[in-house]
Amino acid sequence: MRFYNREKELASLEKVRQVSFSIHSQMTVLTGRRRIGKTSLILKSCEGTPTVYLFVSRSNETDLCFGFTAEIRQSLNIYVPEFTNFAELFRFLMDLGTRMKYNLIIDEFQEFYYINPVVYSLMQDVWDRYRKQSHVNLVVSGSIYTLMNQLFRDSKEPLYGRADTIMKLFPFTTSVLKEILTDYKPDYTKEDLLALYTFTGGVPKYIEQFMDRGCTDMESMVDLMLQPDSSFLTEGTALLIQEFGKKYGNYFSILSAISNGKNTLPEMEAAMGGISLGGQLKRLEEDYDLIKKKRPILSKENSQTVRYDVSDLFLRFWFRYFIKYQNYIEIQNYERLADIIKKDYPTFSGLALEMYFRQQMIESKKFAEIGSWWQGKNNKDQDEIDIVGLYVEEKKALVAEVKRQSKNFKPDLFALKIEALKKKVLFKYEIESRLFSMDDM
Helix, strand or coil: CCCCCCHHHHHHHHHHHHHHHHCCCEEEEEECCCCCCHHHHHHHHCCCCCEEEEECCCCCHHHHHHHHHHHHHHHHCCCCCCCCCHHHHHHHHHHHCCCCCEEEEEECHHHHHHHCCHHHHHHHHHHHHHHHHCCEEEEEEECCHHHHHHHHHCCCCCCCCCCCEEEECCCCCHHHHHHHHHHHCCCCCHHHHHHHHHHHCCCHHHHHHHHHCCCCCHHHHHHHHCCCCCCHHHHHHHHHHHHHCCCCHHHHHHHHHHHCCCCCHHHHHHHCCCCCCHHHHHHHHHCCCCEEEECCCCCCCCCCCCEEEECCHHHHHHHHHHHCCHHHHHCCCHHHHHHHHHHHHHHHHHHHHHHHHHHHHHHHCCEEEEEEECCCCCCCHHHCEEEEEEECCCCEEEEEEECCCHHHCCHHHHHHHHHHHHHHCCCCCEEEEEEECHHHC
């Protein structure tokens, strides 16, 4: 799959490189979930300029340095002495930057934490001494969000305050998904677009795997994910054990509960034997950025009417099916699981459709706040509105119902919901009501 989108990110990285090469060294930190395209973006931004790419695998520091030495020699066509520790190698690279201009990429930078955490304080010393007199465009990236955040945003860490730019990479927008599908299937349907969004959440690597294998509809996407050698089967485990380490059990159970509709604290605690989950939910939201707390729009911060959503669409799908039906995967009954997913797809993709329209509203930049609204603790359907968007700089709100098929829309019931919303919350707002169906994608 060719390189798509990321124009703003490329422009930002280009500006940083110009400063690095013309004034003095700059440090850029790029974060984002696994498979989001960090490495592809960095390498794309460095095309046509001298570049050293170092990938930090979790191995012995001396072995790493031997590999790095060979990479530097090949990339820059220079003599490099042998080093047994990374701090000395980094000093060599920064000194080299006083004589030549080049990009230095260190991928999976957080892995030094497990290899030799002293590396970070030694790097800080070298960076502080060489930064102003060298011309190195240093870009470090990492997939473990919590560790990367800690390394550069925690005031107790040696590299705190050293990054000139910190960028977080997000999934592709809905317009980019349409562009990709147009290239691979010009006559794609709305169902094809919804399936691509539902199964990937806009994550480039997953999209690439589908497109490269000609999977452009729901059935073929499901069949690909359930091949015996499919990376999708273990992707959630690989993604999350990176973050959680060995203590992933309760976190997995929480994410599984939310993905299967148990999205309030009492429901989750009951499903897990009554244990207290407040602290773990807080970490999942604030430290790991994997769930989002939802309250009815315009409700107070201390409101107890709270639901939780898994913010990553792929993980929501993975927990809903690959964890819930792990027994079918273990006995390699992939056909049975594929059948379950395909039959349940209309219901599950309905939830993704709501997120799709929220995403479109975010991308429009027209709204100051986007949420939903419901009354009371019973969360009955007749008391709930799917999407409420408050426009920027005006007392106007968009209130929307989301249905896969417009024929299932009940305008009289929706009108009653809007009336209740207006009385309770939006009494000062002009209300624009909409039905969003697949026709509006």
